[in-house]
Amino acid sequence: MPLLDTLGRPLGSLRLSVTDRCNLRCHYCMPEDEYLWLPREDVLSFEEIGQLADLFGEVGVGRVRLTGGEPLLRRDLPSLVAQLAARPWLRDLALTTNGVLLAHAAPELKHAGLHRVTVSLDTLRRDRFQRLTRMDALNAVLAGIDAVRSAGFPDLKLDTVVTRGDNDDEIVDLVEFAREMRAEVRFIEYMDVGGATSWRPDAVVSRQEILDCLSDHYGDLTPVDETSSAPAARYRLPDGTTVGIISSTTQPFCRTCDRARLTADGVLLLCLYAQHGTDLRRPLRAGASRETLLNLIRAVWKGRADRGAEERRAVRGRGAYIPLRLLKKDSHLEMHTRGG
Numbered sequence: 001m002p003l004l005d006t007l008g009r010p011l012g013s014l015r016l017s018v019t020d021r022c023n024l025r026c027h028y029c030m031p032e033d034e035y036l037w038l039p040r041e042d043v044l045s046f047e048e049i050g051q052l053a054d055l056f057g058e059v060g061v062g063r064v065r066l067t068g069g070e071p072l073l074r075r076d077l078p079s080l081v082a083q084l085a086a087r088p089w090l091r092d093l094a095l096t097t098n099g100v101l102l103a104h105a106a107p108e109l110k111h112a113g114l115h116r117v118t119v120s121l122d123t124l125r126r127d128r129f130q131r132l133t134r135m136d137a138l139n140a141v142l143a144g145i146d147a148v149r150s151a152g153f154p155d156l157k158l159d160t161v162v163t164r165g166d167n168d169d170e171i172v173d174l175v176e177f178a179r180e181m182r183a184e185v186r187f188i189e190y191m192d193v194g195g196a197t198s199w200r201p202d203a204v205v206s207r208q209e210i211l212d213c214l215s216d217h218y219g220d221l222t223p224v225d226e227t228s229s230a231p232a233a234r235y236r237l238p239d240g241t242t243v244g245i246i247s248s249t250t251q252p253f254c255r256t257c258d259r260a261r262l263t264a265d266g267v268l269l270l271c272l273y274a275q276h277g278t279d280l281r282r283p284l285r286a287g288a289s290r291e292t293l294l295n296l297i298r299a300v301w302k303g304r305a306d307r308g309a310e311e312r313r314a315v316r317g318r319g320a321y322i323p324l325r326l327l328k329k330d331s332h333l334e335m336h337t338r339g340g
């Protein structure tokens with residue numbers, strides 16, 4: 001029997017953050033100069049991550065996505081990948097990365113058993129990349145994307161957060177680039193989650209605007225008919241190329257959300273917008289039994305009513321979700337801690 005929450009949503013996937021650190025400072029996620037980091041001693045070891053992941057596997061999770069911060073900053077990540085990839089309950093093991101360190105890591109990750117890679121890529125222009133991320137790393141990211149292809153990963157996605165006046169003039173360029181790389185680009189609406197302290201409604205480029213831009217250039221788009229808990233709605237261009245759009249801000253999809261999140265220090269979160277989580281690290285380190293931890297996870301998921309993006313959409317006069325003074329007190333409220 002699948003484990004269902006109060007809205008009948010099964011627990012199906014887990015976003016596993018392996019570090020809260022990041023080597024970029026993207027304007028929609030980490031725009032500040034200073035951050036509060038998780039204490040190093042609180043960060044789960046690979047063995048602890050494996051123990052907790054197995055519990056999630058037991059209650060229905062079949063898909064795991066490794067995230068950060070930037071997950072490739074975690075030392076020896078391929079050994080965690082190899083451990084997880086060997087779990088019989090795991091059907092899909094993916095990684096979301098900013099790509100800066102990927103050129104070197106891709107062959108080892110493939111060898112370790114990673115199934116899929118998603119690379120964040122918001123621009124193809126070097127000066128713009130530097131302005132939007134505060135690092136001159138576009139060439140490294142492009143080399144990383146090449147390396148994913150050379151390593152033989154069958155599935156590559158490129159995630160682009162579209163923000164008005166920053167990169168909304170590159171939508172077609174990014175589709176063309178993705179096609180060249182045999183990848184699928186997914187355009188993501190700018191979200192007002194914790195950490196997005198500069199968020200404002202008029203900076204959001206909506207799904208409809210992205211669709212209009214694509215159909216102006218390519219002609220009619222056909223929605224891809226599929227039943228999935230994946231966040232992207234997919235569309236086919238007249239030549240068969242597919243693109244995805246993740247419309248978390250204007251057309252949220254909380255009703256099909258099957259994702260749990262585990263922070264690098266073992267806090268279970270039920271939503272990207274959740275303000276509180278459940279600490280699994282303390283009971284795990286205190287020697288709680290498997291059954292106790294399983295019951296805790298089951299109880300938390302069964303009580304889940306979260307639908308953060310839908311609730312945010314109903315807010316009038318919407319601005320940044322979490323005030324900076326609160327972010328400075330609790331790093332768990334940051335998107336880079338909860339694996340965006």
Ligand code: SF4
Nearest residue numbers: 254257271272308309
């Ligand atoms: S806002 Fe929360 S419930 Fe809605 S899709 Fe995102 S993580 Fe899931």
